[in-house]
Amino acid sequence: MNLLKKQTVVFAALSLALAQGAAAQTVQMSVQPGDAKLLISKDIQGQFAEHLGRCIYGGFWAEPGLNVPQQGRIRLDIVEALKKIHVPNLRWPGGCFADTYHWHDGVGPAAQRPKMLNLWWGNTLEDNSFGTHEFLELCDLLGTTPYLAANVGSGTVQEMSNWMEYLNSNEDTPMVLERRKNGHSEPYKVSWWGIGNESWGCGGNMTAEYYTNVYKRYATFAHDYPGTRLKRIVSGANGDDANWTETCMKNIPLNQMWGLTLHQYTLPTGSWSGSKGKATGFGEDMYFSTLRNCLKMDAVVTRHAAIMDKYDKDKKVALLVDEWGVWTDVEPGTNPGFLYQQNSLRDALVAGTTLNIFNNHCDRVKGANLAQAVNVLQALVLTDKEKMLLTPTYHVFDLYQVHQDAEYLPLQFTSPEYAFGGEKIPALNASASKDKSGAVHLSLVNLDPHKALTLETALPGVRFKTVTGRLLTSASVSDYNTFEKPNTIQPVAFNGAKKRGEKLAITLPAKSVVVLELK
Ligand code: AHR
Numbered sequence: 001m002n003l004l005k006k007q008t009v010v011f012a013a014l015s016l017a018l019a020q021g022a023a024a025q026t027v028q029m030s031v032q033p034g035d036a037k038l039l040i041s042k043d044i045q046g047q048f049a050e051h052l053g054r055c056i057y058g059g060f061w062a063e064p065g066l067n068v069p070q071q072g073r074i075r076l077d078i079v080e081a082l083k084k085i086h087v088p089n090l091r092w093p094g095g096c097f098a099d100t101y102h103w104h105d106g107v108g109p110a111a112q113r114p115k116m117l118n119l120w121w122g123n124t125l126e127d128n129s130f131g132t133h134e135f136l137e138l139c140d141l142l143g144t145t146p147y148l149a150a151n152v153g154s155g156t157v158q159e160m161s162n163w164m165e166y167l168n169s170n171e172d173t174p175m176v177l178e179r180r181k182n183g184h185s186e187p188y189k190v191s192w193w194g195i196g197n198e199s200w201g202c203g204g205n206m207t208a209e210y211y212t213n214v215y216k217r218y219a220t221f222a223h224d225y226p227g228t229r230l231k232r233i234v235s236g237a238n239g240d241d242a243n244w245t246e247t248c249m250k251n252i253p254l255n256q257m258w259g260l261t262l263h264q265y266t267l268p269t270g271s272w273s274g275s276k277g278k279a280t281g282f283g284e285d286m287y288f289s290t291l292r293n294c295l296k297m298d299a300v301v302t303r304h305a306a307i308m309d310k311y312d313k314d315k316k317v318a319l320l321v322d323e324w325g326v327w328t329d330v331e332p333g334t335n336p337g338f339l340y341q342q343n344s345l346r347d348a349l350v351a352g353t354t355l356n357i358f359n360n361h362c363d364r365v366k367g368a369n370l371a372q373a374v375n376v377l378q379a380l381v382l383t384d385k386e387k388m389l390l391t392p393t394y395h396v397f398d399l400y401q402v403h404q405d406a407e408y409l410p411l412q413f414t415s416p417e418y419a420f421g422g423e424k425i426p427a428l429n430a431s432a433s434k435d436k437s438g439a440v441h442l443s444l445v446n447l448d449p450h451k452a453l454t455l456e457t458a459l460p461g462v463r464f465k466t467v468t469g470r471l472l473t474s475a476s477v478s479d480y481n482t483f484e485k486p487n488t489i490q491p492v493a494f495n496g497a498k499k500r501g502e503k504l505a506i507t508l509p510a511k512s513v514v515v516l517e518l519k
Pocket of ligand 1: 050094095096097197198323371372377
């Protein structure tokens with residue numbers, strides 16, 4: 001059953017009185033009882049680290065001589081920040097880079113590792129100093145699950161199979177002996193394996209039919225080892241390409257895939273050619289179109305989930321949106337191949353909205369990865385040599401971590417509209433969950449940059465004594481954190497929710513993300 005059908009989000013016309021500026025009508029919201037078996041997977045809050053621009057080199061992996069706390073060359077200030085938001089999984093090494101990457105070049109003594117050109121991203125010289133062991137050490141420091149993307153586009157079945165054996169076996173094979181010689185005696189037990197990336201594009205420009213045959217061949221040689229059952233993940237569709245998903249679901253036996261991916265980015269202009277739109281200094285037109293484009297995620301996920309339902313009624317195969325986020329023009333003066341962009345309150349609203357969409361599809365969406373963790377696209381963290389800042393998007397993940405592996409609670413409400421330039425989008429989106437201690441969390445996003453919303457929320461069956469909350473907002477939707485003023489946008493205590501009998505009365509500020517805790 002599509003959860004969105006349960007969650008009646010009807011976009012009602014605003015009353016004439018509201019259009020004329022009179023007091024807004026109160027939104028009636030109801031938090032429905034959940035099903036203890038349906039959880040919001042923590043992996044929806046996964047992150048992505050590609051060898052792209054300054055995500056790894058100059059990001060996670062400090063430039064030589066940088067005066068920051070480090071383990072090896074792993075930046076511990078970034079690690080500390082990401083540990084606080086409990087990153088559940090980290091995808092690596094790409095992206096497009098993955099289908100050019102030969103893992104064996106990135107193990108063994110660093111000085112002896114061959115160099116390569118990073119042909120997708122700025123033609124930089126990749127020295128392979130950050131390889132498999134360094135990535136897994138980073139995951140260990142973060143306490144996160146590694147999610148590897150195997151090279152299908154330009155790598156061989158044998159190469160992928162060797163990587164799995166190198167990491168997961170404990171027998172005295174040449175691969176395992178080499179791993180031990182390289183300093184890791186025990187198997188790493190890596191279970192998440194993407195088999196190719198964007199195989200319809202940078203991963204090999206394959207047709208869906210052709211890819212499914214290739215996938216089956218690779219998956220056949222993706223072996224389980226004692227103690228490590230692989231999660232084999234199919235490289236999925238570009239946006240709303242329904243044929244790709246249909247072909248994968250039809251041609252690949254369900255027991256050969258744990259998950260199927262989907263990539264869906266939000267471009268402010270909506271166009272891949274020409275300008276994608278600015279990251280800062282934009283007007284309400286670009287604000288509106290960004291949010292309108294972001295909301296398409298709901299229809300895209302609904303469409304792919306419906307196709308998956310036809311072939312997998314029991315919802316055994318996970319849908320993983322393993323690349324998503326805002327993609328703008330790069331910051332002026334930066335390398336166009338590095339995809340470095342600033343991150344505004346608008347992007348935080350996109351993050352809150354998208355995570356709400358994923359939560360509300362948690363019966364099928366079992367994982368997702370924001371692109372990307374550091375210095376690339378809609379980053380959580382930006383660095384400038386020793387300096388580091390947390391973006392507004394980081395703070396949304398901080399607020400939303402309460403939903404990780406919590407029981408999903410469906411919502412019913414009718415959203416008011418936010419209108420601009422003759423178009424309308426729903427102003428309000430939300431999701432809710434109950435954690436293991438019984439606390440209920442409600443995440444609310446008001447996209448209207450001008451009007452607060454008032455909500456009356458009923459919670460049949462929920463007993464609570466207190467309500468507390470945190471709020472993320474700013475004076476303008478184009479505000480952002482800078483290295484000089486890193487805390488312009490950060491969460492503050494929210495006092496706009498009051499218990500009124502068994503209900504909640506909430507005043508949700510304009511352009512804000514609020515997460516409430518009911519205990
Ligand atoms: O995240 C940046 C790029 O976007 C990835 O490398 C690729 O998979 C996608 O097209």
